[in-house]
Amino acid sequence: MSDSESLEQIRSRIDALDNQIQELINQRAAAAQAVARIKQREDADAFFYRPEREAAILRTIKQRNTGPMGSEEMARLFREIMSACLALELPMRIAFLGPAGTFTQAAALKHFGHSVETVPMQSIPDIFREVESGNAQYGVVPVENSTEGVINHTLDMFIASSLSICGEVMMRIHHHLLSQESDLSKIKRVYSHQQSLAQCRLWLDRNLPHAEQITVGSNAEAARLVGKESGSAAIAGEMAAELYHLKGLARNIEDEPDNTTRFLVVGRQLASPSGEDKTTLMCATRNVAGGLNALLAPLAEHGISMSRIESRPSRQGNWDYLFFIDINGHREDENVQQALAVLERESRLLKVLGSYPNAVL
Amino acid sequence: MSDSESLEQIRSRIDALDNQIQELINQRAAAAQAVARIKQREDADAFFYRPEREAAILRTIKQRNTGPMGSEEMARLFREIMSACLALELPMRIAFLGPAGTFTQAAALKHFGHSVETVPMQSIPDIFREVESGNAQYGVVPVENSTEGVINHTLDMFIASSLSICGEVMMRIHHHLLSQESDLSKIKRVYSHQQSLAQCRLWLDRNLPHAEQITVGSNAEAARLVGKESGSAAIAGEMAAELYHLKGLARNIEDEPDNTTRFLVVGRQLASPSGEDKTTLMCATRNVAGGLNALLAPLAEHGISMSRIESRPSRQGNWDYLFFIDINGHREDENVQQALAVLERESRLLKVLGSYPNAVL
Numbered sequence: 001m002s003d004s005e006s007l008e009q010i011r012s013r014i015d016a017l018d019n020q021i022q023e024l025i026n027q028r029a030a031a032a033q034a035v036a037r038i039k040q041r042e043d044a045d046a047f048f049y050r051p052e053r054e055a056a057i058l059r060t061i062k063q064r065n066t067g068p069m070g071s072e073e074m075a076r077l078f079r080e081i082m083s084a085c086l087a088l089e090l091p092m093r094i095a096f097l098g099p100a101g102t103f104t105q106a107a108a109l110k111h112f113g114h115s116v117e118t119v120p121m122q123s124i125p126d127i128f129r130e131v132e133s134g135n136a137q138y139g140v141v142p143v144e145n146s147t148e149g150v151i152n153h154t155l156d157m158f159i160a161s162s163l164s165i166c167g168e169v170m171m172r173i174h175h176h177l178l179s180q181e182s183d184l185s186k187i188k189r190v191y192s193h194q195q196s197l198a199q200c201r202l203w204l205d206r207n208l209p210h211a212e213q214i215t216v217g218s219n220a221e222a223a224r225l226v227g228k229e230s231g232s233a234a235i236a237g238e239m240a241a242e243l244y245h246l247k248g249l250a251r252n253i254e255d256e257p258d259n260t261t262r263f264l265v266v267g268r269q270l271a272s273p274s275g276e277d278k279t280t281l282m283c284a285t286r287n288v289a290g291g292l293n294a295l296l297a298p299l300a301e302h303g304i305s306m307s308r309i310e311s312r313p314s315r316q317g318n319w320d321y322l323f324f325i326d327i328n329g330h331r332e333d334e335n336v337q338q339a340l341a342v343l344e345r346e347s348r349l350l351k352v353l354g355s356y357p358n359a360v361l
Numbered sequence: 362m363s364d365s366e367s368l369e370q371i372r373s374r375i376d377a378l379d380n381q382i383q384e385l386i387n388q389r390a391a392a393a394q395a396v397a398r399i400k401q402r403e404d405a406d407a408f409f410y411r412p413e414r415e416a417a418i419l420r421t422i423k424q425r426n427t428g429p430m431g432s433e434e435m436a437r438l439f440r441e442i443m444s445a446c447l448a449l450e451l452p453m454r455i456a457f458l459g460p461a462g463t464f465t466q467a468a469a470l471k472h473f474g475h476s477v478e479t480v481p482m483q484s485i486p487d488i489f490r491e492v493e494s495g496n497a498q499y500g501v502v503p504v505e506n507s508t509e510g511v512i513n514h515t516l517d518m519f520i521a522s523s524l525s526i527c528g529e530v531m532m533r534i535h536h537h538l539l540s541q542e543s544d545l546s547k548i549k550r551v552y553s554h555q556q557s558l559a560q561c562r563l564w565l566d567r568n569l570p571h572a573e574q575i576t577v578g579s580n581a582e583a584a585r586l587v588g589k590e591s592g593s594a595a596i597a598g599e600m601a602a603e604l605y606h607l608k609g610l611a612r613n614i615e616d617e618p619d620n621t622t623r624f625l626v627v628g629r630q631l632a633s634p635s636g637e638d639k640t641t642l643m644c645a646t647r648n649v650a651g652g653l654n655a656l657l658a659p660l661a662e663h664g665i666s667m668s669r670i671e672s673r674p675s676r677q678g679n680w681d682y683l684f685f686i687d688i689n690g691h692r693e694d695e696n697v698q699q700a701l702a703v704l705e706r707e708s709r710l711l712k713v714l715g716s717y718p719n720a721v722l
Contacts, residue, residue, distance in 0.1 A: 007399050010392050015418070017389045021382055021442070022422060022435060028378045029430040031371050038368050057376070061383060069390040073445045073476065074383060080441050081382070084434045098603040114475075115434065120603050242481050 025081060032085040048090045049137070051167045051265070052274035054082055055357030059276065062360070075361055083113020092116040095127045095136035103237070107169040107263040108140040110361055124154055128161050131266055138267040140169065154264065155324045156312070158282055158353050165280050165354030167265030169361075175200055175254045178223055178246035179233035187211050187249070191222035192235035200235055203253040208233075265356070274357040277330040278307060281340075283323045284349035292323070298342035299327060302335040324353075331355040386442060393446040409451045410498070412528045412626070413635035415443055416718030420637065423721070436722055444474020453477040456488045456497035464598070468530040468624040469501040471722055485515055489522050492627055499628040501530065515625065516685045517673070519643055519714050526641050526715030528626030530722075536561055536615045539584055539607035540594035548572050548610070552583035553596035561596055564614040569594075626717070635718040638691040639668060642701075644684045645710035653684070659703035660688060663696040685714075692716040 039046040061078050062071040069077075086092065094112055097104040098120025108118050119136055121127045127139040141154045157163075175196055181187060187208055190197070194215045197204070204213065211233075216222045223240035226232045233249060234240065241248055271277075283295055292311070299306060308326040329336040331352050344350045400407040422439050423432040430438075447453065455477050458465040469479050480497055482488045488500040502515045518524075536557055542548060548569055551558070555576045558565070565574065572594075577583045584601035587593045594610060595601065602609055632638075644656060653672070660667060669687040690697040692713050705711045 007396060010395050010399070011414075014389055014392045014396075015421075017385050017392065018418065018422065018439065019425075021385045021389070022426065022439070024378050024382045024385070025435065025438060026427060026430050028375055028382070029428075031375045031378065033429060034371050035368060035375075038371070053372075057379065060376075061379065064380075065383065066387060067390075068394060068449060069387055069445060070449075073448070074386065076475070077386065077438075077441055077445055078379065078383070080438055084430060084438055087434070088429060088431075114437070120599060122603070122606065238481060242483070245483060 025084075028081065029085045029088055033088060036089040047269050049086060049092065049269075051269075051271040052277075052357055054079075055167075055274040055276070055360050057082070058360040059274075072361070079110075079113045079361060080115070083115040087115035090137075092138070093119055093136040095119050095121050095130040095139040097124060097127060097141060098122060103171050103173065103261065104140055104142055104263060107142075107171050110171065111140065111167060111169045111263075111265060112138070124157060128157050128163060128266065131163055131268065132161065134268075138166070138265055139163075141264055141266060143262045143264055155282070155310070155353075156322075158351065159322075161266075163266045163268060164270055165264050165356055166267045166269050166271045167356050168278075168359045169263040169265065170260045170359045171263065173254075173261045174237065174252045175219075175235050176237065176241060176248045177233050177250040177253055178236055178241045178244075179226060179249050180230055180246060181233070181249065182247055184208070184249055186231055187233045189214055189229075189232040190235065191216050191225050191232060193217065193219050193222065196235045200253045200255060202255040203250075207250070207253075262359075266354075271354070271356045273330040273332050273355070276358045277328075277355050278358055279327050279329060279331050279336060279355040280353040281323075281325045281327065281343070282349070282351045282353055283325065283343065283347040285321050285323065285347055294346040295323060295325065295343060298339045298346065301342075302339040304329055304335060304339055329355075386445075389442065390446045390449055394449060397450040408630050410447060410453065410630075412630075412632040413638075413718055415440075416528075416635040416637070416721050418443070419721040420635075433722070440471075440474045440722060441476070444476040448476035451498075453499070454480055454497040456480050456482050456491040456500040458482060458485060458488060458502055464532055464534065464622065465501055465503055465624060468503075468532050471532065472501065472528060472530045472624075472626060473499070485518060489518050489524060489627065492524055492629065493522065495629075499527070499626055500524075501624050501626055504623045504625055516643070516671075516714075517683075519712065520683075524627045524629060525631055526625050526717055527628045527630050527632045528717050529639075529720045530624040530626065531621045531720040532624065534615075534622045535598065535613045536580075536596050537598065537602060537609045538594050538611040538614055539597055539602045539605075540587060540610050541591055541607060542594070542610065543608055545569070545610055547592055548594045550575055550590075550593040551596065552577050552586050552593060554578065554580050554583065557596045561614045561616060563616040564611075568611070568614075623720075627715075632715070632717045634691040634693050634716070637719045638689075638716050639719055640688050640690060640692050640697060640716040641714040642684075642686045642688065642704070643710070643712045643714055644686065644704065644708040646682050646684065646708055655707040656684060656686065656704060659700045659707070662703075663700040665690055665696060665700055690716075 036048055058075045058078060062075050065071040065074050092112065094108045094116050096108045096118055105118055121130060124141050127141055130136045131139040143154055179187060184207065189212045190208060191214045196219055197213050219236035220240050222234035223236045223244045223246060226234040226246060227244035304327050306325055306327050310324045312322045397409055419436045419439060423436050426432040426435050455469045455473055457469045457479055466479055482491060485502050488502055491497045492500040504515055540548060545568065550573045551565065551569060552575045557580055558574050580597035581601050583595035584597045584605045584607060587595040588605035588607060666689050667686055668689060671685045673683045
């Protein structure tokens with residue numbers, strides 16, 4: 001048997017596999033349609049998209065994957081298959097913080113797959129309005145937007161909004177050193193957002209120990225300045241390089257290769273438990289120190305761990321401080337319910353912003 | 362049997378289908394690895410990506426598709442599956458005309474799937490250099506870039522380049538009416554690229570019969586002007602709206618809903634016949650009228666139809682006119698070979714820029 005014969009044989013095998021895969025995907029699409037019909041019969045306003053079920057499916061796929069295809073890549077393919085099946089029943093519009101091409105759009109497509117329509121919005125309040133009005137089914141917003149400058153604090157939106165958090169997306173973010181210069185030795189000043197400078201500190205110490213570091217409001221602003229100033233460089237992302245016609249002097253200079261940024265999915269829907277969930281709480285208290293104590297004790301008592309806490313001075317209502325807390329677990333979990341009952345008595349205001357699956361992809 | 366029981370049953374069926382699909386995708390990935398091993402044994406420089414085979418597979422998938430999933434969507438899923446299988450063997454870098462978020466990047470991802478790395482370049486010559494040097498395996502370039510202004514004529518690049526065309530991508534392009542105003546009756550002037558104004562003529566006649574139409578170099582330029590001028594509107598795409606903070610007064614105003622723009626894939630590779638191919642020729646002649654005649658006759662004689670012809674005054678070499686001609690068929694087809702032999706005698710210069718599969722997706 002010659003090599004070229006066996007190449008032909010393998011190709012026939014691939015063709016046969018493709019035929020089977022296609023047949024099974026169509027069976028899956030038909031089954032998804034059947035699910036939708038039953039749901040609609042039960043409740044005309046039923047949600048076809050179930051974040052908890054999608055998360056559970058993707059987790060299973062990653063766990064049982066044997067290769068040779070990588071687990072991440074396999075999960076990504078199933079994200080697309082599920083996205084295409086869902087689109088058959090319900091074409092989805094997802095509002096995101098524009099412009100097109102930002103990390104937020106990439107996050108929306110990573111979470112919902114490419115069979116949805118992503119709609120760029122000019123501000124975070126616009127996204128909330130678009131979802132509240134039903135023009136979009138879901139919105140995707142950055143939690144902390146270090147790379148493009150914080151305009152509105154996303155979490156503050158929940159004070160006045162009826163929307164819930166029904167998912168999170170983690171995106172790996174890369175920083176580049178951008179400049180008009182093509183030689184590192186020419187760089188006297190480095191501009192960037194404070195957080196980005198911090199994320200590249202080791203690299204800067206090693207490669208530009210004598211350059212002045214100047215903090216500006218956003219990485220895009222840094223790139224804009226550097227576009228007009230010789231002898232300077234900006235730390236910013238791919239898009240800024242293009243917008244301001246800068247060269248990439250060095251790529252991926254972040255100290256932590258796993259530099260990720262978190263985005264939230266907001267909707268009019270409460271996600272059911274998926275087995276691996278977190279819950280975001282908003283609490284208001286009169287003072288930070290006492291308030292914090294009153295919150296931490298009941299969580300610890302019920303064995304609930306926190307993954308994030310942030311206190312913010314309130315500019316609304318008659319309380320002084322707001323806490324945003326991410327805890328592990330779902331609002332329907334018994335220990336979470338018990339802790340929430342205590343928190344409700346202890347704090348001036350308690351609002352569960354959402355229970356939702358941990359990011360899978 | 363209650364509704365909720367049968368919902369459970371359908372979901373179990375979906376889970377079982379997912380399990381089978383996953384197993385088959387891994388078998389497909391293993392087979393693709395086997396193909397790569399054989400290819401590499403035969404020729405260390407072998408091309409793992411075969412445009413003609415991918416096109417043939419996608420065509421078959423569309424033709425045999427029974428639904429309920431749509432044929433386009435099914436082909437898109439297989440594009441991703443093939444993309445992921447290929448990435449196991451060879452991580453691909455695709456250079457495109459930046460910035461990120463343009464139609465050209467969307468075209469690159471549509472053609473190669475999301476398992477490739479897309480690298481933004483600042484100009485079309487940069488893309489050619491990146492592919493010629495081997496830094497990127499392929500490049501994606503617009504042929505006529507009406508929406509963003511023509512800077513370099515892409516086809517002129519082939520005069521001095523050794524790269525071949527090895528694919529084409531068709532993208533549906535939408536036009537929007539963008540303005541600072543929120544009321545159509547306030548619009549006195551409409552700015553856009555000539556081609557975009559022409560593509561929205563019916564809509565403009567019906568909705569803005571008294572507005573002045575002003576031609577500018579690109580739709581992005583139109584949006585920039587309108588960002589500074591009240592009472593005006595631009596016809597441009599999604600991205601321009603975001604960049605210049607304009608509102609969408611009306612969406613998808615193009616007269617032809619199938620308004621498509623064409624992109625070319627360039628590489629260092631000659632694509633083999635896929636069964637449905639076209640060939641792009643570059644010919645140089647001393648004068649248009651006589652030159653055209655000498656070209657058309659042999660094509661007609663050999664039953665070859667043209668899908669596109671463009672004459673351009675040459676700024677290089679010792680000829681006066683260049684013709685770029687797309688013909689149906691592959692350079693290896695017998696009738697094409699015969700016609701090319703005649704053309705070679707008749708014209709000052711004949712260069713086959715590439716034979717490649719017709720766009721499938």
